[in-house]
Amino acid sequence: MEVIVLKNYDEVSKKAFEVMKEVVANKKNAVLGLATGSSPIGLYQNMIKDHQENGTSYADITSFNLDEYVGIDRNHEQSYYTFMHENLFKGIDIKEENVHVPYGDTKADCDAYEKAMEDYSVDIQVLGIGANGHIGFNEPGTPFSETTHIVTLTEKTRQDNARFFENDINQVPTHAITMGIATIMKAKKILLVATGKNKADAVAAMVNKAPDVNCPASVLQNHPDVVVIVDEAAAAKL
Numbered sequence: 001m002e003v004i005v006l007k008n009y010d011e012v013s014k015k016a017f018e019v020m021k022e023v024v025a026n027k028k029n030a031v032l033g034l035a036t037g038s039s040p041i042g043l044y045q046n047m048i049k050d051h052q053e054n055g056t057s058y059a060d061i062t063s064f065n066l067d068e069y070v071g072i073d074r075n076h077e078q079s080y081y082t083f084m085h086e087n088l089f090k091g092i093d094i095k096e097e098n099v100h101v102p103y104g105d106t107k108a109d110c111d112a113y114e115k116a117m118e119d120y121s122v123d124i125q126v127l128g129i130g131a132n133g134h135i136g137f138n139e140p141g142t143p144f145s146e147t148t149h150i151v152t153l154t155e156k157t158r159q160d161n162a163r164f165f166e167n168d169i170n171q172v173p174t175h176a177i178t179m180g181i182a183t184i185m186k187a188k189k190i191l192l193v194a195t196g197k198n199k200a201d202a203v204a205a206m207v208n209k210a211p212d213v214n215c216p217a218s219v220l221q222n223h224p225d226v227v228v229i230v231d232e233a234a235a236a237k238l
């Protein structure tokens with residue numbers, strides 16, 4: 001696991017973009033695993049800028065998102081499907097038919113997503129990390145062997161996300177569909193970005209403690225190609 005510490009969100013986003021650009025510049029039909037949340041927005045802005053200024057094309061790129069809420073429509077303004085279109089897809093030339101965001105609430109929906117991914121091999125998986133160490137919506141305690149599944153969101157995660165739902169936790173969905181940890185670990189390369197002091201404990205546990213289900217991100221120590229890019233605040237407890 002390579003850990004890169006930079007000054008602030010802007011520098012983290014630029015560096016994350018460099019890592020991403022190397023993948024998409026070298027493989028026209030790369031497969032990207034993508035995350036939502038505030039951490040990768042700067043990375044996505046850099047991708048859009050580069051597409052507009054340098055013509056980097058995503059026409060042959062395929063994407064698979066990590067997760068989605070259960071119980072809200074795809075077109076709900078807070079769905080992850082909408083998030084991805086607003087924050088990345090509408091600014092690049094990726095084709096809608098090549099975009100995959102998990103959807104549904106049954107085991108069959110999960111298995112179908114897992115199966116769709118089996119036909120591809122993710123070249124680079126973008127991740128954020130939750131304050132409790134979650135990746136995707138794999139909360140502490142999730143077995144490392146899990147594939148795509150339905151989860152009950154913890155109170156902490158719902159509180160963290162209430163800011164997107166008028167600061168009202170009651171509006172935050174209670175369940176989500178997420179790639180499992182085993183699904184994430186299949187990616188050839190993993191790029192995790194984290195900024196801010198509320199991530200410092202999770203980042204320290206991910207990097208320094210032995211892999212343990214209590215910090216799902218610590219599983220990344222077992223992956224051969226992981227780049228962690230953090231700002232000084234998130235690195236404070238390393």
Ligand code: F6R
Pocket residue numbers: 034035036037038039040066067127128129130131134135136137
């Ligand atoms: C998002 C996701 C989550 C976030 C994590 C950090 O698709 O799977 O694991 O990456 O909750 O969120 P932010 O970046 O908003 O702090």
